[in-house]
Amino acid sequence: MINFRNDYSDICYSEILDYIKEHLDELNPGYGTDSHTKIAENLIKEKLGDNDVDIYFIPGGTSANILGASLGMRPEESIISARTGHIEDQEAGAIEACGIKIETIKTKDGKLTKDKLQEKYKTFTNEHHTVARKVYISNTTEVGTLYKKGELREIYDFCRENGLYLFMDGARLAHALVSKKSDIKFKDLTKLCDIFYFGGTKNGLMFGEALVIVNDDLKRNFRNLQKQKGAMLAKGFVTGLMFERLFMDDLYIKGAKKAYLLAEKLSTSLKDKGFDLAYEFSSNQVFVKVSDKDVEKWEKFAIFESCGKDNDYNIVRLVTSYKTSKEDIEKFIENI
Amino acid sequence: MINFRNDYSDICYSEILDYIKEHLDELNPGYGTDSHTKIAENLIKEKLGDNDVDIYFIPGGTSANILGASLGMRPEESIISARTGHIEDQEAGAIEACGIKIETIKTKDGKLTKDKLQEKYKTFTNEHHTVARKVYISNTTEVGTLYKKGELREIYDFCRENGLYLFMDGARLAHALVSKKSDIKFKDLTKLCDIFYFGGTKNGLMFGEALVIVNDDLKRNFRNLQKQKGAMLAKGFVTGLMFERLFMDDLYIKGAKKAYLLAEKLSTSLKDKGFDLAYEFSSNQVFVKVSDKDVEKWEKFAIFESCGKDNDYNIVRLVTSYKTSKEDIEKFIENI
Amino acid sequence: MINFRNDYSDICYSEILDYIKEHLDELNPGYGTDSHTKIAENLIKEKLGDNDVDIYFIPGGTSANILGASLGMRPEESIISARTGHIEDQEAGAIEACGIKIETIKTKDGKLTKDKLQEKYKTFTNEHHTVARKVYISNTTEVGTLYKKGELREIYDFCRENGLYLFMDGARLAHALVSKKSDIKFKDLTKLCDIFYFGGTKNGLMFGEALVIVNDDLKRNFRNLQKQKGAMLAKGFVTGLMFERLFMDDLYIKGAKKAYLLAEKLSTSLKDKGFDLAYEFSSNQVFVKVSDKDVEKWEKFAIFESCGKDNDYNIVRLVTSYKTSKEDIEKFIENI
Amino acid sequence: MINFRNDYSDICYSEILDYIKEHLDELNPGYGTDSHTKIAENLIKEKLGDNDVDIYFIPGGTSANILGASLGMRPEESIISARTGHIEDQEAGAIEACGIKIETIKTKDGKLTKDKLQEKYKTFTNEHHTVARKVYISNTTEVGTLYKKGELREIYDFCRENGLYLFMDGARLAHALVSKKSDIKFKDLTKLCDIFYFGGTKNGLMFGEALVIVNDDLKRNFRNLQKQKGAMLAKGFVTGLMFERLFMDDLYIKGAKKAYLLAEKLSTSLKDKGFDLAYEFSSNQVFVKVSDKDVEKWEKFAIFESCGKDNDYNIVRLVTSYKTSKEDIEKFIENI
Secondary structure (H helix, E strand, O other): OOOOOOOOOOOOHHHHHHHHHOOOOOOOOOOOHHHHHHHHHHHHHHOOOOOOOOEEOOOOOOHHHHHHHOOOOOOOOOEEEEEHHHHHHHOOOOOOHEEEEEEEEEOOOOOHHHHHHHHOOOOOOOOOOOOEEEEEEOOOOOOOOOOHHHHHHHHHHHHHOOOOOEEEEEOOOOHHHHHOOOOOOOHHHHOOOOOOOOOOHHHHOOEEEEEEEOHHOOOOOOOHHHHHOOOOOHHHHHHHHHHHHHHHHHHHHHHHHHHHHHHHHHHHHHHHHHOOOOOOOOOOOOEEOOOHHHHHHOOOOOOOOEEEEEOOOEEEEOOOOOOOOOHHHHHHHOOO | OOEOOOOOOOOOOOOHHHHOOOOOOOOOOOOOOOOHHHHHHHHHHHHHHHOOOOOOOEOHHHHHHHHHHHHOOOOOOOEEEEEEEEEEHHHOOOOOEEEEEEEEEOOOOOOHHHHHHHHOOOOOOOOOOOOEEEEEEEOOOOOHOOOOOOOHHHHHHHHHOOOOOOOOOOOOOOHHHHHOOOOOOOOHHHOOOOEEEEEEEEHOOOOOOOEOOOHHHOOHHHHHHHHHHHOOOOOHOOOOOOOOHHHHOHHHHHHHHHHHHHHHHHHHHHHHOOOOOOOOOOOOEEEEEEEEHHHHHHOOEEEEEEEEEEOOOOEEEEOOOOOHHHHHHHHHHHHH | EEOOOOOOOOOOOOHHHHHHHOOOOOOOOOOOOOOOHHHHHHHHHHOOOOOOEEEEOOOHHHHHHHHHOOOOOOOOEEEEEEOOOHOOOOOOOOOOHHHHOEEEOOOOOOOOHHHHHEEEEEEOOOOOOOOOEEEEEOOOOOOOOOOOHHHHHHHHHHHHHHOOOOEOOOOOOHHHOOOOOOOOOHHHHHHHOEEEEOOOOHHOOOEEEEEEEEHHHHHOOOHHHHHOOOOOOOOOHHHHHHHHHHHHOOOOHHHHHHHHHHHHHHHHHHHOOOOOOOOOOOOOOEEEEEHHHHHHHHHHOOOOEEEEOOOOOOEEEEEEOOOOOOHHHHHHHHHH | EEOOOOOOOOOOOOOHHHHHHHOOOOOOOOOOOHHHHHHHHHHHHHHOOOOOOEEEEEOOOOHHHHHHHHHHOOOOOOEEEEEOOOHHHHHOOOOOHHHOOEEEOOOOOOOOOHHHHHHOOOOOOOOOOOEEEEEEOOOOOOOOOOOOOHHHHHHHHHHHOOOOOOEEOOOOOHHHHHHOOOOOOOOHHHHOEEEEEEEHHHHHHOEEEEEOOOOOHHHHHHHHHHHOOOOOOOOHHHHHHHHHHHHHHOOOHHHHHHHHHOOOOHHHHHHHHHOEEEOOOOOOEEEEEHHHHHHHOOOOEEEEEEEEEEEEEEEEEEEEEOOOOHHHHHHHHHHH
């Protein structure tokens, strides 16, 4: 079976496991106060070209979203998100469990725009509503699309003008950064939002996300919140070690790039074969419209998820990762 | 430097890392729906001699405590804990962040007793108080003491008579099970509480705790809660793999036993040298009363934590683990 | 100025104030344990033809909604509501502040239907979502529409088949009960939902709602929750006295009926004058489509609220109450 | 029976009810945006000699405590309180239900001191604890004691030096202000804490507390929070009217002074008769040590509450209010 289920079916890059093994006899202080964590932080700061950020390593995406969403919030404040946003649609009420209402915006492609944001923001007129305080976006989005630098800048400018924090879910940020459709570079990131993360789970780590806090208002007491939300592992040095290795050379980018190129090939071939994509091809998640009959056929040789319907068609998600091979793509195209 | 700081300074048993490496080329379904997780569950059920439990693997102790404390609770309900209980004293308000009040009992040795519980329970007289619904204990406790089977039975009987759930924090349950002071066996556990966990973090895993739900009332919808609290890793199969290996042979017990014997030797030697223990020796955490001068002296050759004062003495915590060596103990005793 | 702003601009029925005055020299036990509260409970039970319910008096609508929504909920559970539902749209995040996600359904007229509910319910497929546990409806709804007995029965049957509680916001339940469009009687109410309330604030009391708990599962420990949510007034006997008077004779119905008849006259006259209603006329809230120019004109002689736009028209809300006079309606119709 | 149960057994001052009656035909805008609310605010500002405060009228004490405790708090922050503090001991977990941990201090007389606060504050050492952000005191306290100006100043100075907000529960602030043991005047109040309230419920209103926000940091978006917590009554003008009347002349002080003088007489007589007070007499709550036999005897002619034990004695609480008469005191003293 060809695996297009997701980009987190593998354990990790072998380089990661080897690196952990190299340090197996070490003893380290707990809770992320070790030297590996420090080194990993510095490697990321260098990559960002910004020393004035705080960086923390978080076990998983839900935790990173809980922290990013709740950090710095007063009880009357809410967060704005697309309806397809992971925090709204896929986190089992994690944000509301922190007491925070998510105010939603309907989108066509999973992306907020400055205009939509502005229109929504006008509805927070009185005391019968929450006070909008933060905006959540994901990049790449849940439907594989991504933000251009100009789009992100417009959103961030709007946020700053209105006292809103901008939080970017980067579970698949590597996949955005390597896309030919994107013009955002590492050095742009800290100028485009207040808090974001580099996902490790969906890019070859066993687990772990690197949360970057840019805005000074949000830096205070982060570790207390991290502990409170169950996101501070006693052996923080393991996460530190993994991120140290991931950012030591181009490992963070390498695997994502491979996944991108394979996805590009896949989407082109699908279009050549007459299939329509549900969203513009942008990254390692390809959403394609498939008839019931074809779904049945495909399921015989491939693993993938169906994500709802578009009229008579099923929207099928095909995800590539660094574990995907050229042969997987070729065999798949051949078979369909 | 001799390391007595804690039992989570190491990365993991080499067996664990080797086992992960063996499976590096596998692809697995996410979120704990994989076969390794299933196998690990079955190994633990076998050990417990009880097939009628639900088992879930949780990233860390705080998450396990958040889940154990919040599971099945209605908003007016509270949890009773010793004042030294980890959920009250060391979790940065994690339980209250779930909306749950912790009702505390003062103890001498970190242990609840049926009598203390009964006395406390009587104070929940009216609507100006919460409704006590759950009791939290830790075994071993935060001060290294442990529960005898009879003590635990009394507490559990009281709980059942009064409609209270009993939740046992087992971050160091291995260290209780291997203690000569304990008469609790694996096969007793599911008869002595409603929910508990086997800690992996403090016993040689990179991370991970195995939560065991005994009481049927608490089984419903656990996975939704697990996701909500950020405690469901996408690559749940990594945790599954580690627990599979940990319970495949006696690895879970072996390291803990080693730590116990070294701690026993340590405590005996300390007493021989005229030092007083702050709490009865029971497990791999030895709490000893030390003068300011001696603390200063010890810090030259050992790493450890100070945990407050008892009159003129410091209470110093010395923790052994499977990484501790006989030589560490001997050298320490020689030096003091 | 003619007042159509809302149905809570007045202090209270003079009968209510007189009744309080009659009892001014009394001393009563606190927190709703007094005899007036008891009498009021019994009067309502009699009206309902059901002695097997628990009744509590709550200071206001938001409190009643907080209690109705959070009562009996476990942390992974959510509540389903129309997007126009008061708890979603007008309570400043009150429900989410209790940790509860509201799962929303888009409607045309503020009403849920069995079909919409069923369709929504199917989306709660896995652990990445909350567990739907309760359904919220309001009757009359926020846009003045109401439920027929058959519609409500279908919804409630669906709820019971699927283990969902049905909570009916009755801030304007009197206005539903007196409507010619409604076929629901007092004696039907406890057969059509699990928990609901009779609003007093919008029907001539100074404040206060009577919450009726029908389902036994929801009765446990209500008073503790009531206290916790700030909804238990020390002088509960004042609320008790007001409801005693309100249900002593037909006062609860009388004023609502007057408001209804005036609203009926108003809506008929508006339609005669060529205005379109935004929602079918059903109760004391009349929503009418008005051009910008007419809004400007009307504002010279009447007070009312605008509730958004329908293409080129403003949707204007005109509310009658027992304080509205026949002359108000006539003058208004004359002037427009 | 002589009533010493509490100071909230009455409905309200007749002046209050008469004032409401005078305005019965008025129509007012909702949610506290009316002119009576404005007038009441101004009367209180005048009394305080401080125009630079925000004032809001809240339905009850629990609501006022929920708002005072949660206002301005980030999720990692906690509130420090005496163990006898109302928010810790008598609010059914209301503060924790907002996600906030209460960090407690043991006291002898219900009062915090600068020294105790300082000692507690030192324990917030690391990320395993919450971040202390607010201090809660009550004046008079739950055991009838009160703060001298110098004591309060020391506490407030400590708070400001350490970035802590000071919140004073004033459910019985009138009873503190009228006490001969107190040297705090109206004009001192806004210089001694960041937020406090004047209780109306325990001083002759049907319900209602006037919350005064002094610190600018805490003023932002208060009305949104008030609505969220169910503490914004639709007919806010009723509360406004009551406070307008209460502060129009010396009504707020008059009744409290009467209660104080009667309590003074009562406590003196009790001491003359050989009874020991459990706490120093300071205000309208008198706590006296009484044998079992005497309790039984007293219950034949008086209503009061027992509040626990002191060795062989019961601690009995006798409360006076403006409804208490000189004859009540005399008859009680005669009978015991």
